[in-house]
Amino acid sequence: MADAVASDHVTPPSGKDPTGPAVGEAAALERSLARLLTIGTYGAVALLTIGLVLLLAAGLDLRSGGPAFDAGRLVGDLAAGRPAGFLWLGLVVVIATPAVRVVASLIGYLQRGERAMAVVAGLILIVIAASIALAKSAANAEAP
DSSP: OHHHHHHHHHSOTTOOOTTOHHHHHHHHHHHHHHHHHHHHHHHHHHHHHHHHHHHHHTTOOGGGOOOOOOHHHHHHHHHHTOHHHHHHHHHHHHHHHHHHHHHHHHHHHHHHTOHHHHHHHHHHHHHHHHHHHHHHHHHHHHOO
């Protein structure tokens, strides 16, 4: 008998969501963001694995380092099946996935009218952009 009473509290007999549409929308946004992170992670792992297999198949020494990142060479390296292209793209995906999640969050919050959360997401993007700008300026200052 107690189980029957408890189940009424969890799932109402009407079959409607007792939490309302706002909670359902939040859950849908979170599922979408989780899916985005999962796809980004699996994609990065696949690219890094392909790069590593190609590197080993070519007999290259893992400790010898590799070419510096050059976005202009990325497509050519991928098309030619060079390990560096897959390794660099895998690293770019690893780095970009969390930032893309923040952008997706910002869009979702704006669509749902959650201004406070949209501001937080916007501020996080500003911090990410500032970090990238500082890293680039430091790298340029160190370049000969």
